Amino acid sequence: MAQRRQQHSRLLALAEGYNTKCKEIAAVLYSQTHLVSQYQHCCYLAILSYKSSLDLPGLAPQQELNSRLGLGQALYDYTTDISDAEHTAGRALSKASEDDSLDDYLFKAYELHIRISSAKNLRFAQFLLKRAIKDAERKKRQEWFYQFNLLAIKLTSNPTNYFKAVIEAAKRNDDADLHLLALVELARSLAHSGDWRSCAANIEELENEIGYVPLKEEATTRTQSNPDAMDEDIKEPSIRKESGVRSYILLVLLMVKTIFTGRNTEATLAKSCLEEVNELVHNCGGHGSLFEMKVNGCVDKVKYRAPNQRQILEFSFVLNCITHKDPVGSMPVSLICVREGLAFMKDDIGGGIHHQAGSEVEVSKSDRSNVELAIRCSAAQVHIMRREMEDAREQLLEMVKLAREHKVMKLWAPWLLMLEGFLLQASNEEEAAKNYYEAVAILCGKNANTFTSLFHVNSSNVEELQNDEMEVTARISAMTLEVGMNRCDHEAVKAVNERMRYVQCSPSIHAIMKMVEGILSKGIITRSKHLFTQSLTLSSQSHDNYIRAFLFALLNEVFRHSHEDQALQMIQTGYAISRKMGKVEQANGKNFGMPFLNLIYSQSLENYYKRSNMKAELRKQEVYTKFYHKCCDSIADTGYTKSIQLTV
CATH class of the missing domain: 1.25.40 (Serine Threonine Protein Phosphatase 5, Tetratricopeptide repeat)
Structure with a gap:
């Protein structure tokens, strides 16, 4: 028995050694292609070592589970067909369910099985997640309850309930880092989905929790309260001296505030937030950070992988373009941001997809194309405002080419049609422009989500073309043209006003609506x-x-x-x-x-x-x-x- 235990331990150690070697080679494989055969050899030996350890007779349940979990991970990392990996993880999950003493293995098997299944059958992975969350709650394993909820957030198009579960549990358990992380990621999710009212409440709660105030305001306050303080003591507010997960929380908060304030009323605050975002992004590391957060009363830590620097930079460039819609100047800030953003996109060595052993795909091509499309969309709007129609047309044609190439035409159809309408209207083709606006209103008048889902990782999140604010925008654009041609009536205005009661629109949309109503009420001067x-x-x-x-x-x-x-x-x-x-x-x-x-x-x-x-x-x-x-x-x-x- 002792000899078999030693033999099993040696085989596992050997497999781990080959795993480590695979990861070392994978890190340099793209620049040193002569190592491909060595990498393949190490992958094969790692799988063989795990299989050999599993074939030993008389294994204890813990030994068998260690081998199955290792083999399942190796098959997932090193083979193209993940069916064997899924089968192995399923066997491990069944074995771990047999005895309460194997709970640690049970949750590891859940995690592995969910990760493997999500690449093949997302619906089944979501089913496993619900089971895992219930088991973690029933067995009072708080760390796994957090872990599975955070994993579920990345595998669903509606993560709000999972965020709230983490927030409530972390608040009860005084797990501060997890509480703040869930709050800030929920704020980002709400901003993406266009729920600005909930987003505002979330931002306010988060700012109260971390004691956030704008950088200049806090520096001024500290100087006034302590005029004798040394310069180095007042350069940075304390919240900005945090590192690790707290630094990431501040970065995401500032990004969300940039979107939120930029689309509402505080352009100055949006600009200062954006400047701080860019500074934080350039100060962070080049790779995604894996944060490990302590959980009260638990030995194990909760792990959370944040976006890497490239993903954050892309998000930042898009924010620059969205926030700066100024058309004034020979080279306005908006077009400078576009130029830098597109140059950054083209400078992607490796084509957008890099797979490393045991890690997630860095950025998918479709996600990269969506970011580039968003940047070009902002550029086209600025060119139209500047009456640079040839440049606007060039951006629009490039958007069509990208959308077709990356098979995201369905997602971007409303914006492509809307931009065509803007171009035609600016070219004095009101009737043709009106047809495009009406087409957008029809396309977007459904019950799903489009443009606001741009930054969601999973492409399956976007299934329909509904976008409430864009639908209203298109209807108002068409109605404005009708007003210009003396065809609009109060009934049409009433219908759009009724629709706007159920849609959260930006102040610009409401301003146009009031302007149209005012034109139609010219006979009553006071109104x-x-x-x-x-x-x-x-x-x-x-x-x-x-x-x-x-x-x-x-x-x-x-x-x-x-x-x-x-x-x-x-x-x-x-x-x-x-x-x-x-x-x-x-x-x-x-x-x-x-x-x-x-x-x-x-x-x-x-x-x-x-x-x-x-x-x-x-x-x-x-x-x-x-x-x-x-x-x-x-x-x-x-x-x-x-x-x-x-x-x-």
Whole structure:
């Protein structure tokens, strides 16, 4: 008996030695291809050693389980057909279920079986996870309860309940790191799914737990409270001195705050969060961190693998593009972010998929293509705002090519159609644009999820094309065109308003809606003024100068019959915004504005100067009006022009 135990131990040790050698070779295999045969030889010997240990007669249950678990892992790591690995893990799970004294092996077998099955049959893996969570709860194994819930989060399209289970258990058990990690990952999940109300509550709870305040604000507070403090003591707030999992928690919190504040009202805070995100990303390691967190009353630790630096960088670049939608300047921040992001994507040595023994696939090609599509989508929108239609068309064609190549056309169809509508509208093709917007509204009006699932790891999460906010956006875009062609009615507005009651939309969407309602209520000056003012407040909060530029023209119409001074103020403010929307090259003294809107403002100023007998100002303004007429005629004749230029 003792001899068999020794023989079994030697075979397991031999297998572990070959495993270690395989991992060492795998780390350099892509640069040293001559080691392939040696790697294959070590893989074969590791599997053979585990099989030999399992074939020994008279093994104790613990010995048999050690061999089966090792063999199952080796077969999964080193062979292409995982059926044998799944069968071996299943046998280990059955054996470990026979006796309560084998609970440690039971949960290890669950973990292995779930990991193997998730690559082949996701539904069965989810079934195993539910069983594992129930067993861990029944047997009061807190560390495994956490572990299986964290694993379930990565294998489901609706992880909220699993996050909440970890949060509640960690709170009861005073497991601070796990509590904070689950809170911050839940916030990220809620942001992705578009549940902004729950996301806000989650962010607030997390900030209270870690005592977070913005970097500049905390530094100022500490300086004021202790003016004699040394410089090195006040450079960093204490929360930012944390390492390990706490540093990761801060990074993800800042990312979520960037999305949340950027899409709402606090552009300055979003920018400062984004700057800190970039700094933290560049300071972190190049590989994914495996965090081990202590659990009160347990010997074993809970393990959690965070995204690696490349995945975080991709997320950061996309955030840069989403947050910076400024079109102003010869090379605005938004296009700089796009340029850097796309350069980063092309600089991916190895093509996007690297499989290392015993590790997860680093980044899938489809995930990489989704990130690139998001960056190009932001770029196309900025180019349209700048009236760089050829550049916008180039980005759109590249998006179509990518979506087809990586088989994500279904996911991106709404955005491709929406961008085509934007292009046609900017090219003065309102009827064609309206057809595209209506197509988007039809595509997105279902009960699933699309664009908000962009960063979910599992491609099976996205099964339908429903996207509530995009549906509303498309319907409002079509309705805005109807208003411009005097075809819209109050019933259509009422229907969209009813839909918006059940959808959380950004302030920009609400601002456009109020603007449309105000246009339709022009016959009632008081109501129209009220709606335009509401729209102006919302668009100012979201820093949407495009909407503001139009609103001042509409407010001018409302005020000019009774308050001429205020009407003039509206014209001047709107005209200043309108002339800056597009390209501005200060060095060359050139201004590329919005010619159609500039024409409206210029004619309004002309009328004011005529009424006020201001001849010098009138002559100067007539030159501008003539130029804007020329620009608008050019656009109407050619569909669009690459850029409208006005020399100041």
